[in-house]
Amino acid sequence: MTKSDYFTNVVEASDYIRSNISEIPDVCLVLGSGLGPLTDRVETISEIPYEKIPHFPKTTVAGHDGKLLIARLSGRLTFIMKGRFHFYEGYSTQEATFYVRVMAYLGVKTLVMTNAAGGINQNMKPSELMVITDHIGLFCDSPLRGENLDEFGPRFPDQTKVYDKDLIDKLKEAASELSIPLHQGVYAYTRGPQYETPAEIRALTALGADAVGMSTVAEAIASSHSGMKTLAVSCITNYAAGITGQPLSHAEVMENANASSKNSIALMERFFSKI
Numbered sequence: 001m002t003k004s005d006y007f008t009n010v011v012e013a014s015d016y017i018r019s020n021i022s023e024i025p026d027v028c029l030v031l032g033s034g035l036g037p038l039t040d041r042v043e044t045i046s047e048i049p050y051e052k053i054p055h056f057p058k059t060t061v062a063g064h065d066g067k068l069l070i071a072r073l074s075g076r077l078t079f080i081m082k083g084r085f086h087f088y089e090g091y092s093t094q095e096a097t098f099y100v101r102v103m104a105y106l107g108v109k110t111l112v113m114t115n116a117a118g119g120i121n122q123n124m125k126p127s128e129l130m131v132i133t134d135h136i137g138l139f140c141d142s143p144l145r146g147e148n149l150d151e152f153g154p155r156f157p158d159q160t161k162v163y164d165k166d167l168i169d170k171l172k173e174a175a176s177e178l179s180i181p182l183h184q185g186v187y188a189y190t191r192g193p194q195y196e197t198p199a200e201i202r203a204l205t206a207l208g209a210d211a212v213g214m215s216t217v218a219e220a221i222a223s224s225h226s227g228m229k230t231l232a233v234s235c236i237t238n239y240a241a242g243i244t245g246q247p248l249s250h251a252e253v254m255e256n257a258n259a260s261s262k263n264s265i266a267l268m269e270r271f272f273s274k275i
């Protein structure tokens with residue numbers, strides 16, 4: 001697809017969303033594993049299935065619905081992405097970040113993402129939360145590859161502050177008010193869908209990673225390139241491969257994501273009351 005086709009698609013998707021809602025939020029929350037039940041606690045104003053939005057990809061992962069909500073979360077008008085797109089589903093990183101560009105084009109200023117991740121740093125226990133302060137995206141195809149989308153940002157964007165310090169501080173404040181343990185650290189991206197080998201986890205440890213997962217990084221690159229403030233929080237759902245000697249399973253990941261959902265929901269609600 002040429003750059004101008006991609007941009008035209010972004011405009012068409014944005015126009016469709018705009019024509020279906022009366023007020024446009026300036027913040028978007030992407031729900032990762034475990035945060036699904038948050039949608040029961042918001043005041044939903046409208047709901048758009050992804051398949052109705054022109055050019056939107058379809059979600060293929062069990063437990064990831066495909067809906068865009070316009071809702072009030074702690075009183076704050078918010079786009080809520082219920083379901084997202086991953087490279088391991090077969091999407092390119094340009095496709096996986098299409099929604100990020102749509103949000104930016106609609107005028108969203110802040111993108112908040114949540115995800116599930118394996119814990120490499122053993123100070124973190126499964127079902128605890130970690131705010132991402134930086135990432136290792138060396139294994140991530142850049143969503144910026146190809147002709148630059150000058151409408152959004154520069155060819156060679158700075159990456160020294162992908163994750164917004166003020167938002168990180170507000171999240172920490174919210175966690176401390178609620179006495180929810182919140183770690184901070186570096187998230188390493190792997191392509192998946194297979195979990196890592198123990199040798200890969202040792203390599204990522206040496207590279208400085210605290211947690212590992214299969215999402216978020218391409219989106220954070222596209223988001224920061226688009227000039228949006230970006231925040232991402234991981235739910236540590238398991239010890240990374242090789243740490244306990246036990247095999248990893250999607251069931252364990254979902255179980256711990258669900259175990260953390262009370263805390264993640266409370267944290268997001270408090271955080272949204274501050275931004």
Ligand code: HPA
Pocket residue numbers: 116117118119190195196212213214237238239240241248253
């Ligand atoms: N590795 C990669 N992605 C993950 C993991 C993991 O251990 N846990 C949850 N998502």
